[in-house]
Every structure is written in C-alpha cells, then in structure tokens.
Amino acid sequence: MDAIDEKILSELSRNARTSHAELGHRVLLSRNAVRQRIDRLERKGYIRGYTIVRDEDSDTGDFVSALVLVYRQDRMRGGEVLAALRRIPEVVICEVLSGDFDLMVRLEAQSLERIRGIWEDIAQMPGVSNTVTGFGLSRVINRPRVMRSQDSEP
Template sequence: MDRPALDAIDEKIIAELTRNARLSHAELGQRVLLSRNAVRQRIDRLERQGHIRGYTLVRGGHEDEDIASALVLVYREDRLRGGEVLAALKRIPEVVICDVLSGEFDLMVRIEARSLERVQGIWEQIAQMPGVRDTVTALTLARVVSRPRG
C-alpha cells in the first residue's frame, strides 16, 4: 500500500519527534508553527498512514547509524545582509549545525536526516533560497570520530 507523500510540516514534525519523542503537542506546535490541536491531528494521521509506527526508548551510547548526513558549504549573495538565509536555515529541524565562516565560503551547514532523499530535499531547499548564490555539498560516508562535548 502506497503511503501519501509528506509535506514540509509533516517532515518537520517527524524530525522533531525523532529528536525528542516526548515533546508535548503544544511545544511541537510552537516549533512547527501550528496549534496544539492541529499537531495532534497530523500525528494521528501520520500514525494511521504508517509514517509513524511507534515510539521507543533508545539507550544512549551508540550513534544512530541510519541517519544520513551531509555538509553544505554555502555562498551567499551578500555576506553583510544575508540574515534571511540564516533565519531560513534555523527553521529547518534537520540543520544541526550552521557556522558562519571566514574565507571562500560563507556558511557551513550540517544536515542530519532520516534518508538521503530528505538530505537531497533540504539541499534543494537551501540552493533555492533567496540570497544563496551557490552551494557545494559533501555526503558523509562514515563517522570516524564522534566525541561528546564537555
């Protein structure tokens, strides 16, 4: 049975729940700019359609190897007035790091998503943002070092 495609808000809801499945509907609604009731209805639909098949406890200590990740180096049209690009990147839940760089590139963006298709969709979204001149993208093939902060 084919499942209906997800829209951008559904993707954001799934990304937020993937990060923290214990979010309240109200908190999730604030993050995706919907009412608590609208979020509840979407989650119910996503569960019925099979996009969400359950909630589970994941013990710490092991990296999730099913996550696709990429680095996107971004050239902006105007470094000094490129705040719209930064604001747009902050709204994408799968953007886990966004650093302003000196040198040739303006921004380094790290994407972590549940599939390569989602990484590609986010890359396309970034490339089409007003104020983005060009991008260079590298997919992560393997993680060799992953140190906890602190």
C-alpha cells in the same frame, strides 16, 4: 558557578537521567537544593538543553549526514538565509565561516531523499548564490563536547 555546580554538571554529563536525590547524595546536598541549582544553571545558560545520543550500531535508524557549504550573495545582509536555516529541524549545525564559503551547514536526516530536498531548498533560497555538498560516509570520531571550567565562564 562554584565547585558544587561543576560537580553537578559533571554528573549530568555522564548521565543526564540521574535523579535529583542521587545527585544530592553525590554532592552532599538535599534533593531540593540540587533542583534549585539545576534550575539556576538552566536560567544562566550553563545547561541549554537535553539531548539523546544514539549508538552508531543501534537499530533506531541510520541517519544520513551531509555538509553543505553555502555561498551567499551578500555576506553582510544574509540574515534571511540564517533565519530560514533555523526553521529546518535537520540542520544540526550552522556556522559562519571566513574565507571563500560563507556558511557551513551540517544536515542529519533519515534519508538521502530528505537531504536532497533540503539541499534543493537551500540552493533556491533568495540570497544563496551557490552550494557545495559532501556526504558523510562513516563517522571516525564522535566526541561529545566536554565542558571545562574555562568554557563555562559567562
């Protein structure tokens, strides 16, 4: 990754819909050269996906969020639980924790009923011994992750 790649990532972080031609103008490369660099950044994992970020006040529908802390029966052989969680689209984050809890799962869904259904599914999974769930009441800080040069090292 060089300085031009960093500039391309910075520009795409500000506006992922910027055209290759516009990016080329900003980094002093041709549209085709920018496209090739973006393709390479995707292949190497520097760009791993594209997403939609919604305004909190938008009328596109409110999401309900919840954190589910999961106790597994066997921490070392709990891969089935992780595989099942990967198949639930409303699971937006799943982290393995140290300490008392084994997993922290963040859910975002269209309704409380859907969250409840997912919670029931998680609680009934083979290998799950207990869960503790908390609902998000309001979002106070919502920072997108900013890539810094040290974060982008392979």
